[in-house]
Amino acid sequence: MKKRFHQIELFMKYPVEVQREWLNQLVQSAKNTEWGKKYDYASIRNYDTFAERVPISTFEDFHPYIERLMHGEQNLLWPTEIKWFAKSSGTTAAKSKFIPVTSESLEECHFNTGRDMLSMYCNNYPETKLFTGKSLIMAGSSNVNQFNDKSYYGDLSAILVNNLPFWVDLFSTPDYKTALIENFEEKLNKVTDIVIDENVTSITGVPSWTLVLLHRVLEKTGAENVHEIWPDLELFMHGGVSFTPYRDQYKQLIPSSKMHYMETYNASEGFFAIQDQKESQEMLLMLDYGIFYEFIPLDELGKEQPKAYPIDQVEIGVNYAMVISTNAGLWRYMIGDTVRFTSLYPFRIMITGRTKYFINAFGEEVILENAEAALEAASAATGAAISDYTAGPVFMKTGESGAHEWIIEFEVKPNDIEAFRRVLDEKLKEINSDYEAKRFKNMALVEPKIHVAPQGTFYRWMKSRGKLGGQNKVPRLSNNRDYLDPILELIKKG
Numbered sequence: 249m250k251k252r253f254h255q256i257e258l259f260m261k262y263p264v265e266v267q268r269e270w271l272n273q274l275v276q277s278a279k280n281t282e283w284g285k286k287y288d289y290a291s292i293r294n295y296d297t298f299a300e301r302v303p304i305s306t307f308e309d310f311h312p313y314i315e316r317l318m319h320g321e322q323n324l325l326w327p328t329e330i331k332w333f334a335k336s337s338g339t340t341a342a343k344s345k346f347i348p349v350t351s352e353s354l355e356e357c358h359f360n361t362g363r364d365m366l367s368m369y370c371n372n373y374p375e376t377k378l379f380t381g382k383s384l385i386m387a388g389s390s391n392v393n394q395f396n397d398k399s400y401y402g403d404l405s406a407i408l409v410n411n412l413p414f415w416v417d418l419f420s421t422p423d424y425k426t427a428l429i430e431n432f433e434e435k436l437n438k439v440t441d442i443v444i445d446e447n448v449t450s451i452t453g454v455p456s457w458t459l460v461l462l463h464r465v466l467e468k469t470g471a472e473n474v475h476e477i478w479p480d481l482e483l484f485m486h487g488g489v490s491f492t493p494y495r496d497q498y499k500q501l502i503p504s505s506k507m508h509y510m511e512t513y514n515a516s517e518g519f520f521a522i523q524d525q526k527e528s529q530e531m532l533l534m535l536d537y538g539i540f541y542e543f544i545p546l547d548e549l550g551k552e553q554p555k556a557y558p559i560d561q562v563e564i565g566v567n568y569a570m571v572i573s574t575n576a577g578l579w580r581y582m583i584g585d586t587v588r589f590t591s592l593y594p595f596r597i598m599i600t601g602r603t604k605y606f607i608n609a610f611g612e613e614v615i616l617e618n619a620e621a622a623l624e625a626a627s628a629a630t631g632a633a634i635s636d637y638t639a640g641p642v643f644m645k646t647g648e649s650g651a652h653e654w655i656i657e658f659e660v661k662p663n664d665i666e667a668f669r670r671v672l673d674e675k676l677k678e679i680n681s682d683y684e685a686k687r688f689k690n691m692a693l694v695e696p697k698i699h700v701a702p703q704g705t706f707y708r709w710m711k712s713r714g715k716l717g718g719q720n721k722v723p724r725l726s727n728n729r730d731y732l733d734p735i736l737e738l739i740k741k742g
Contacts, residue, residue: 252367256524259535260594271295271540274573282324283313283579287630297557302580304544304554304571307345310578314346325577326350331399332407332517346401347516353576354411356538358404360732361512365485368524369510369542373482381449381480383420385409386439386458386717387427402428403717404516405453432716440464448478454488455498456636457717460707462501474502487512489721490599492620496633497659513599516540517583518574521597530596533559538575543568546586549603556580564589567615569603570678586615607725609641610650610692612683614676616724622675623656629671630662636706638735640726642697651694655735657701669698701739709735 259266275298279289292298303309312322322329328589332354333346349358370376387405402410402715409427422442429435444465462474481502491511498509506590513521513531521531533541541559546567548554556571567586573579575737584604587597597603602615608614619639627634635657642651654667654672662668677684686692706722723731 252363253371256364256367256532256537260532263593264558266535267540267559270536271298271573272539274538274540274575277575278577278579280323281327281577283577299542299556299580300335304556304580304582305658306582306584310527311582313596314348317348318346318396318399318401319400325579326352326575328352330577332411333399333401334400334404334407336404336516343675345516348576348578349404349407350576352538353409353518353574356575358408360537361522361534362515365512365522369508370485372524372526373508376482377480378449378483379419381447381450381478381503384443384446384448385420385422385427386451386461388452402449404514407649407683416477419450431702435717436461436464436467440468444469444477444734446478447480449480450482450483450485452485455486455494455722456489456493456722457495458484458486459497459501459635463593466501472525473500475504475507482506483508483510485510487514490616490620490724492624493634493637494723496580496627496631497635500633500659513585513587513597515583515585517572517578517581520570520572520621530590530598534595535559535595540573542571542573542580543570543587544582546603559595562589562592562595564592567600586616601725604727605723605725607639607641607652607727609643609727610686612686612693613681614652614680616723618676618680618683619725621679622672625675626668626671630664630668631660632662632668633660635659635703636701638706638723639696640729640732643729644692649690649692649694651695653699653732654696655705655739657702657703657705657731659703661700665698665700669696672696672698672730700737701735705735705739709738712738727738 263520275292278284287302292301317324317330318333328350330348330350332349334349336347338343366551383451387403387409406428409424425436426438426442429438439461465477466474469477470626474481481504484498484508491509497727511523511529511531512519519534519537521533523529524532542556543562544554544556546569550568562568565588567588569582570585570587571582573581582603584602586600586603588600590596590598606613606615623637624636626632637656639654642653644650672683675685710716710720710722
């Protein structure tokens with residue numbers, strides 16, 4: 249681990265050189281694939297030629313290639329065999345996406361992340377007793393690919409569990425067989441029965457679904473908090489969704505001064521960044537995972553070929569859509585996330601939202617980062633703790649202004665819902681000038697509408713959509729009412 253930490257320090261010191269080397273290695277590796285021949289990778293010698301020749305693409309652009317891969321064709325996007333596909337719901341679309349996973353991306357990206365997280369944690373906390381117990385992993389499920397019996401698909405976490413070395417099972421809980429049970433509720437019950445008797449020192453998972461498990465563990469044991477069950481628990485490594493809405497709940501469930509939280513930026517397409525500092529939620533962009541990064545300023549989105557910038561041309565404080573080229577055969581692929589750089593040399597980022605994860609029905613451009621800052625302020629002011637939420641627009645009618653409508657499920661309800669609404673609104677005005685302008689004298693937007701959802705509402709809604717557990721996430725913001733209306737109908741039915 250100490251050796252690896254020195255390697256991390258190396259790419260922090262020479263980030264541009266490391267990224268250029270990876271671009272060259274990726275391009276040369278794929279020059280004889282169908283994609284590589286199409287864009288004449290054999291003649292690409294530098295970034296400018298690569299950016300000029302290869303288009304910015306989305307999942308829809310790659311979908312025909314991925315379908316062919318799932319039917320058994322090879323050497324289309326990457327030269328080595330592809331037999332695993334990470335299933336992702338996306339966060340804004342109901343249709344599943346299937347992302348290719350190669351042996352290179354498993355070894356150079358996904359597995360390295362686990363090692364690097366531990367390396368960084370041990371460097372920050374050398375007195376750790378992490379290795380005296382087991383790591384609790386709440387994985388998703390996997391299935392044989394229906395198109396080709398020699399390949400498989402599943403949640404990314406399930407793919408990782410399927411491919412981990414056998415000895416990892418000795419240090420983790422539950423066992424692989426239980427971890428990969430497809431039915432989420434069946435798995436939840438069996439995992440609970442197993443882990444309550446283990447000495448769990450760390451947890452890895454998505455905050456929302458891990459929270460469901462922790463509540464079930466407390467119900468089963470009758471304990472008042474998680475620390476009573478696992479007194480040596482000291483680390484939660486989390487990713488997949490923002491931790492902001494869940495932070496207070498975890499502190500209540502695990503009231504221990506020695507408990508630490510470590511965020512990662514991961515997706516089905518790869519692992520990209522890790523929180524590397526004790527007192528900062530910024531994440532270090534990992535530059536030697538077989539991924540070449542580019543960044544598109546948000547005002548470029550929507551153009552036929554938006555201008556993208558490599559890391560040596562980015563600026564602090566600008567919101568960018570992230571673009572990746574990877575050792576899994578994704579080329580100039582716009583992942584759908586937006587990030588903001590908080591430092592350069594070394595390059596650290598914060599996730600600010602999704603390119604399709606915002607409310608801009610009236611020109612207000614409210615992004616996820618705005619929403620969560622406002623919710624955090626409103627919760628702090630009213631003693632509330634939020635379990636889940638979603639928000640979208642109330643469209644204008646003749647003679648009536650529009651509004652934002654929020655459905656919020658509270659772990660602890662605010663002591664004054666009107667005060668919660670007021671602080672939410674005022675904070676959004678404070679941090680988003682476009683929202684403030686649209687709220688001026690209620691001309692375009694009136695104050696937000698808030699529905700307090702009964703506990704369990706979002707769980708029931710996700711279950712009704714067949715999206716319990718794994719990589720599935722509650723959609724936070726939407727520019728339409730595709731999520732609001734079904735959830736309101738569910739609440740109405742009771």
